[in-house]
Amino acid sequence: MNNKYYDMQYEVTIMDVKDADAIVVNYHDGYRWWTAVVDAGNVGDANKVKVYVKHKENNKYVIDYAFCTHPDKDHKGGFFDLLTDSQVEICNFFIRRPDILMRNDIRRLQYNAGELERAAKAVYNHPTDPTRNLIDEAIRYSHLVEPTLGLDVVGMPLMVIGPRSRFFQDACYQMAINFAELEDEADAENYAEDELPTEEEAQSVMDEVKEDSPTNMSSLILLFHPNGRNFLLAGDACSATLKDAVEDYPQNIPGSTLKVPHHGSKHNLTTEVINMLKPSSAVISAKGSKKHPNRAVVHFLSKHCNVYSTSKSGTLTYQSAPVTHPAIALRNKQ
Numbered sequence: 001m002n003n004k005y006y007d008m009q010y011e012v013t014i015m016d017v018k019d020a021d022a023i024v025v026n027y028h029d030g031y032r033w034w035t036a037v038v039d040a041g042n043v044g045d046a047n048k049v050k051v052y053v054k055h056k057e058n059n060k061y062v063i064d065y066a067f068c069t070h071p072d073k074d075h076k077g078g079f080f081d082l083l084t085d086s087q088v089e090i091c092n093f094f095i096r097r098p099d100i101l102m103r104n105d106i107r108r109l110q111y112n113a114g115e116l117e118r119a120a121k122a123v124y125n126h127p128t129d130p131t132r133n134l135i136d137e138a139i140r141y142s143h144l145v146e147p148t149l150g151l152d153v154v155g156m157p158l159m160v161i162g163p164r165s166r167f168f169q170d171a172c173y174q175m176a177i178n179f180a181e182l183e184d185e186a187d188a189e190n191y192a193e194d195e196l197p198t199e200e201e202a203q204s205v206m207d208e209v210k211e212d213s214p215t216n217m218s219s220l221i222l223l224f225h226p227n228g229r230n231f232l233l234a235g236d237a238c239s240a241t242l243k244d245a246v247e248d249y250p251q252n253i254p255g256s257t258l259k260v261p262h263h264g265s266k267h268n269l270t271t272e273v274i275n276m277l278k279p280s281s282a283v284i285s286a287k288g289s290k291k292h293p294n295r296a297v298v299h300f301l302s303k304h305c306n307v308y309s310t311s312k313s314g315t316l317t318y319q320s321a322p323v324t325h326p327a328i329a330l331r332n333k334q
Contacts, residue, residue, distance in 0.1 A: 010226045012257075012318040013052045016310040017041035018287040019263050020074035023233060024052040025224055027156045034155040036065040037090075038222055038233050040078030043127055046085065049078060053088075060089050065153050066142070067094045067160070068134065069235030070219040071175070073127040076134055080126055083134075083141040093138040094147045094160070096218065098123060098172035107173060120176035123215070147220060150248075161249055162221035163241035174214035197295050205296035206271045212238045216262065221245050223252060227320060230256035232277070237261045239273045246276045257281040257318060260301065264293025264309070274300050283316055284309040284330070293330075302331045 009028040022041035027034045035055040040046060055062040068076050082088050099121035102108055108116040126132035138144045147160040163171075197205070219235035221242065230252050234242060242261070246253045258279035261268040263286040282301045286292040288311025301307045306329040308316055313327040 008226060009320045010224075011052075011054070011320075012224060012231050014259060014283050014285055014310065014316045014318075015041065015045075015048060015052070016315045017045050017048065017074075017285065018310075019285075019289075019292050020045065020077075021069070021235065021259075021263075021285050022049055022078060023259065024049060025156070025158060025231075026052070026054040027158070027226060028054075029155055034064045035062065036067065036153070036156060036158055037063050037082070038067045039069055039075040039235065040066075040082055042074050043077035043080060045078040046081035046088075049082065050085075050088065057089075060087055063088065063090045064155065065092050065094065065158070066090045067147075067220060067222060068124075069222075070096075070215050071123040071134075072215050072236060075235065076124065077127055079134060080132060080137060083137045090138075090142040092145050092153075093142040094145045094220075095124070095135060095138055096168065096172075096220070097135065097146060098175060098218070099135070101169060101172045102176055105169070105173060116173075116176050120172055123175045157225045159223055159225075160220050161223045162237065162245040163217065163219070164244050164248075167217050167241055167244075171214040171218035175218065195295065197299055199299075202296035202299040203271070205266050205294065206269075206300060208266065212240060213267075216268065217241060219261070223249065223256075225252060231259070231318065232256040232279075233259045234261040236268065238268055239270045242269075242273050243276065246273075254278045255280050258283070258301075260284045260293070260297070262292075263287075264297045265291070266294040266297055269297055269300075271300050274304070277304075279305050281305050281318075282307045284311075286311050288312065298331050302334050304333065306333050307331045 011026045013024045015022040020041040021039040023038040025036040033054040053061040099117045102116045102120040124134040152159045216236045216238045219237045222233040224231040264284040284293045309330040312330045
């Protein structure tokens, strides 16, 4: 990493969109603001995202870089409205193309011509309108970009660092042959801050076999690294892909501010990976049920740092300027 971004201004806003993800990264390079949006929440969240866009030109909200980490509806949904909003310009749209990957996969020969490609592309359909596809709309309304690992985008110290291709290839195949956007089981019970698990209870949860869904295995992982700070934006990444990222970027990831994957679900982190990450701060985007975030995950994260949640603090912003009103942690560092 070079130091040309030293002393520049930035804001990383992790929005309160319940059990969804929407992150706006604003960065001033000394000449102008650059804005990136990493996931846009559910359908209906687009207007919330616009509020935090600092790059504005000709009465438009300008998003220089949009990243859809994976095709779950709580990450892709808001992009459909952002792309078609006449007040918004998305200059570059980063999205993985599972349909192109399947076009060159020998396993396609087991299916009718084009069937595997069409199924792979359909994972990016609109959550309620199957006639709309995010890849098609990104091509029509923006400049579609296939993410390349390890390269900063122009103007911002922001890069995609995972997953490695070995995960993405198989994840795309599994999504294509058996894609169903599963709803999380409803959990009406609120997160109880005073019901702390014992060490044994927390460890037993973390030791459970992890569920690596193909969509989560395909999730992009991003690193924003301004002014000597590091923010790991983990989407819904699984423990295996996060472990790869730490191994690939051992100087940058340990000690980062972590956007905790998958709303603090017990399925996406292990104690080993948490200890490898060693976060300096952890933020969970969740509605605050007993499922999201999981108490065991909060317990082990708090061994390293304060743990924050949008369910308790609302929208959270990390910035280069001094903080005058610090957020209240969901759980303080042990």
